[in-house]
Amino acid sequence: METELLSLRAELALLERDNQRRLETFERRLSALEAQLRRDDTAQKEPLAESTAELEDELALLMGTPSEPRQTVEQAHPAPIASATASPELISSGPKSPPQKAGKASVATPWLQEGLASLLTPALEPLNRVWEPLANFYRHYQRQGKAPIFFMTAAGILALVFGFAYLLQFSFNNYLGSTGKITLGFLVAAATTFGGVTFSRRMPYMADYGSGLIALGVILLYLCGYFAGPYYQLVSISVGIGLLVITTGLSYLLALLFVTRVVSMVTLLGGATMPLVANHFDPSALVYLSYLLALALAMLHLSRQIRWPQLAIVTMVLSAAMFEFSISNLDEAASTWGPLLILHGFFYGFAHYALRGLRSELIESKGLERRRLIIIAINLVLFIHISWSMAPSSNTLGIVWLLNLLPWMALAIYSRWLFGYNTASISARVVQSMALLHGGLLAGLAILALCSPALLGIVWCLEGLLLIFLGARFGFISVRSEGYIALTAAGLTMLWQALAWVAGGIVPAPVLLSLSADAGWGNWLALCAAAFTLTRLLQHCADRITAAEHHLTTFADNAFVVFLSASFLLSVGILWPQGMWLLALLPMGFLIWRGQRTGSAFSEWFGLSHYLLLFVPLLASASVVGNLHFYDQIPYGKIASVEAFLSLWMIAALYKHLNMQSTGFSLALNLRKLFYALVPIFFLPTVLYKANGYFPIAVWLSCAIALVLYTRLKLEVLKQELRILITGASFVTIISCVLQEFANWQGFAMSGLLLGLVSMAALLWIGQGLRRKAAGHDWQLTLHRVLKPLFPLAFYYLAATLLIISYALSRDFALALLLGQLYFAGLYIFKPKLAPLRNQLTPLYMLSLRLFEFITLLQVTAVIANSSKAPMLGLYNLVALGIASLLVYQRFFANRAVWPDRRLFNLWALHLTAIPVYIALLAQLLETMWLPAISFALVVHATLLLFQTLKPETQKLLKLSLVLYGTAALKIVLWDMQDFSLIQKIVVCMLVGLCMLGAAFQYQRFLSRNRLPQ
Known part of the structure; x- marks a missing residue:
């Protein structure tokens, strides 16, 4: 019977849960239908119908048969009851009974399915795109009742594919x-x-x-x-x-x-x-290169026949790559004459392709085609490069290049016979110019190969400039292009040699560079001369050059600026190694003047960058002496430091003298501001390093210098620096006093403190700090505006001075804190209308209260440590408590600005701090009865608070009063009663009872007064 009863109860619980969910579903349906009846908009009927259908589906899911009609659901619902009745022992078997599992699954399955679907749908989105067509294909067969056929057909096709693949593999491997x-x-x-x-x-x-x-x-x-x-x-x-x-x-x-x-x-x-x-073809590279030459010539012919010039360019690039690959694998002992001869075949084959088929009308309209010019230039560069790498010696290379002069001279003479051009045609003229370019360049290279390598770049440079001049004079852009290529090669060669010369002269600090007048120095001078000549040449032919060459003129002019400065400094470095850095200001001034004269922004900014060279000897000197202190630097480092400092002012003076209004003028002005900002603090690092005892005095001297400079110059940066220096000097002076007292620092801390006090008084007097509105001359008004944020600092500095001096005289830190509290409270009470303090009332108020709390902490610490100073600290703390109570309770003029937001918090803080005050005092005064006295004191304190709650503005202290009552009661019951005698218990209980009755009476009166107006 018990098992059947338990099973029925379990089934009843399941039915109640299902009925509850059905009821919620029906309510949602009714709400949806009511909303549909209220709305007349037909456009919203379909969403409501859909929501209703969804609710019906959800109801069906809850009832266990989502795909059947409602009647079927209602008929099928009693089945669990019947099953439970038929087998009650299964339900009573605990959590493992099948009916209970079935009931839970029928309820939880729809919600579980929805959750899994919402989580898995985004993750399976890429697979759905592939799976959906296959699934649709399968459903098509499924609707026809052919699903087994579909699976068997797909499996058969897949098996045949794999079988045929394996058959092919078996046949290839075995037959x-x-x-x-x-x-x-x-x-x-x-x-x-x-x-x-x-x-x-x-x-x-x-x-x-x-x-x-x-x-x-x-x-x-x-x-x-x-x-x-x-x-x-x-x-x-x-x-x-x-x-x-x-x-x-x-x-x-x-x-x-x-x-x-x-x-x-x-x-x-x-x-x-x-x-x-x-x-x-390995290892015979000669055979492969011969084959490659024949293939390249055939491809050039094919390119012309099918009219596809890109094939010729690809052929050239591929031939060059394969040629380099072939000769890179040659044995060192192998002869290079064969590959060198084949190289000539490539060279003249591609040249013939590029120069054949020129059309006069195209040349007259657009000049030589860019594609042909690219082929000619690349062909010549590759020939020079590869022949240079394969030649046994420089003399052999020079002879080979000289011999190649003959075919190009013949081409210049017999171009009609070779290409069929008319002698007077533009095509023949182009061929002649190309022949002259090739012959001249090869002749020049041959001469360079036969001469000294150090002069290689210079000779190329002369040849390039000559070609540019001839090309500009006779209008041959191809000749100018060849000249630019030669000039670029010459420039890179000379620059490499010049940089190698500089790198070879690097020595340890402080000299850094030890140079001699040899070929490297000549390359620097040649680079400078070449850049200047190219600039003048292009400017002279400005009406006959292209837009790109006009940009090249600007680039050459900027390069001349760089090479001129480098040549001057390195020339000085040959005679005076350290002087090349110290004399960097000379090219800087010249380049700024040149930028103003020519309108070159690059020249101006490059000249300004020379200022950074002054830091090179400074850092070199620092690396020698091991620090950056001016006092320890070697003479060159000191000169560089002073020069760098004075240059901050000199650069702006130069701009002003030149009357320049350029982009660098703002930088010059900022540098001048930096100069004036460094003047007050320039000597501080030296003082700190060599005479740190005078540092507090030196900081106040810096403030005076900054004040004088601002009075004369009216710069914003000096104003900010003056404020920072005065604030920093105050902190430095106070910290120096702390270090002298606790870190045994030997310095003039007290002198600095008094000097700061005098300085603060002078600032108040000069800036009219005690007035609300300054009067007098313009400079007085200006000083008042500048020093106005610092006037409150003077009063805080005076408080710090009072604290330090009182401590120094009395050696009593608590007394110094009490005097500080009296000072802040006096300012708050008696000087609230003073101009500098009108915005400082809240800090003064909070400092007074926090100092009381700090004194309380000192008292508690002294009592715990059983110090001899504890009685005096108690006396100090009572005075501090009185001052804090006066600030919290007494109404002053300043309280209008402070009380509205902070009075309740300060009341709580005052009373919570007062608790350890009288606990410490009772512990000092009473030896045996101090614990019961503390309980009684808590009750008295709570009673006083309760009386204060009668006032509307302090009635929120009621919570603190109740907390104190509860604390006292718990202490008496759980702690004090165990140690009391009978008389003591009677007395304590009577006193506490009286206080509690009085408290109850007052509390009842308070409640009655609050209820009367209602």
Whole structure:
């Protein structure tokens, strides 16, 4: 019977839970229907209907059958009861009973499904995009009742695919050897190529597709040749070479026949790189380079036939890369004459391609094509670079370059015979100019190769300037371009040698540079002269040069500025190493003047950057002596420091003298402000380092200097510095007194303190600090505005002085704090209308109260330590308590500004601080009865607070009164009663009872008064 009763109760609980959720669902449906009836807007009926349908679905889910009609749900609902009745022992078996699990699952499953769906939907979004089409395909078969067929068909197709793949792998590995695989590969490649040819011939509209097939076939042929050679090693090296050559020739003919760019590019890339990949031509680089030369010439011809110039550029780049790769693997003992001769073939082949086919009308309208000019320039640079790297010696290189002068001279003379141009045509003139450029450059390089390497850059520089002059004079932009290239090479060469000369002269500090007048110094001078000459040359021909060359004029002028300054400083460094840094102001002034004269912002700012060079000897000196103190520096470091300091003012004076209103003028003004800001504090580091005892006095002297400077100059930075210095001097003086007392610091701390007191009084007098509104001259009004934020500081400084002096005289810190409290309280009470203190009333009020709390802490500490000073501290603390009570309770003029926001908090703080005051006093006065006396004192304190709550403004102290009553009661009951005698218990109980009755009476009166107005 008990088990059946328990099962019925469990089932009843489940039914109550289900009914509650159904009721909530019905209420939501009713609310939705009422809202629908109230609204006449038909546009909102559909969302309401949808929400109603969702509520019905949710109800159905709660009832356990979401996909069936309501009648079915209602019929199916009693099933759990029947099952529970039929098997009650299952329900009574505890948490493991199946009916209970089924009931919980039927309730929790819909909510669990919704939660999982909301969490997993974003994470599975990428998979849904792939899965949804497959799922739809499956549902299509499922609706037709063919789902098993779908699965079997998909599995069969997948099995056939894998089986066929494994069959092919088995056939290739077991029935086809290496020869069979290569043969099959060649057949497939040939069939692919034949198919591409067929498409290209029979279906012209499929020419692009046919070109792609031809290119694919050529690639397969290259791959088959690679597998037949080095991979499987089925053929010898000669046969492998033959296969690659045949493939290259075939692809070249196909590209030429069908005019296809894809096949031509495949021919170039495959023909140039596959021999090295296949490792056929190693170690004979001569054979490969000969093959590469033939391929490059064929590609140039193909480029002209199919009218695709980009192929020629790719051919040049690829040929240069493969040539470099080939000669990099040459043995050191191998001869380089063969590759050098082949290099000439590349050089003249590409030159012939670039100079052939020039059109007069194109040249007349646009000049030489940029593509041809790029090919000519790159061809010449590559020839010079590679021949330079392969030549056995510089003399041999010079002879080779001189011999190359002859073909270019012949070209200049016989251009008509070589290219078929008319002698008077523009094409012939262009060829002649290119021949002159090549011949002149090679002749100049040959001379340089035969001369000293140190003069290489200078000779190139002269040649480049000459070419630029000739190109500007006769209007040959190509000649000028060649000159710019030569000049760039010369500039980089000379700059490298010049920097190497400087790097070779680096020595340890403090000298830093030890230079001699040799070729490196000459390169600096040559760079300066070249930049100046190029600037003047381009400015002279300004009407005949392009826009890019006008930008080059500006760049050359800026480079001249840099090289001129470097040349001057390094020239000085040869004679006087340390002087090159100290004389940096000379080029700085010249460059600023030049910037003003020429309007060059770069010259001006570069000149200003010379100021940083003054820090080089300063840092070098610091690295020698080990610190940055001016007193310890070597003479050059001291001179640099003074020079850097004075330059802050001199730069602004120079701008003012030149009447410059440029972008650097604002920087000069800021530097001048920095100079004036450093004047008051310039000597402070030295004083701190060498005579730190005078530092408090020196800081006040800095304040005086800053005050005088601001009076004369009226600079904003001096105003801020003056305020910072006075504030800092105050703290420095006070800290020095603390250090002298507690850290045994030997200095004039007290003198600095008194000097600060005099200085503060002088500031109040000079700035009319005690007046609300200053009067007098303009400078007096200005000083008043500047010093006005510092006037309250004077009163705080006076408090610190009073604290320090009183402590120094009495050696009693509590007495000093009490005098400080009296000082702040006196200012608060008697001088609230004083101008500097009108905004300081709250700090004065809070400081007075906090000092009382600090004195209380000292008293408690002394009582705990049983110190002999405890009675005197108690007396001090009573006075401090009286002062604090006076501030908190007495109404003064200043309380109007302080009380509204802080009085209640200060009342709580006062009374909470008063508790340890009388506890400490009772502990001192009473030896045996001090614990009961404390309880009685707490009750008296609580009673006094309760009387104060009769006033409306202090009635919120009632909570503190009740807390004190409760604390006293607990202390008496739990602690005091255990140690009392009978008489003591009677007395204490009577006293406490009387106080409590009085408190109750007053509390009742307070409540009655509060209820009467209601």
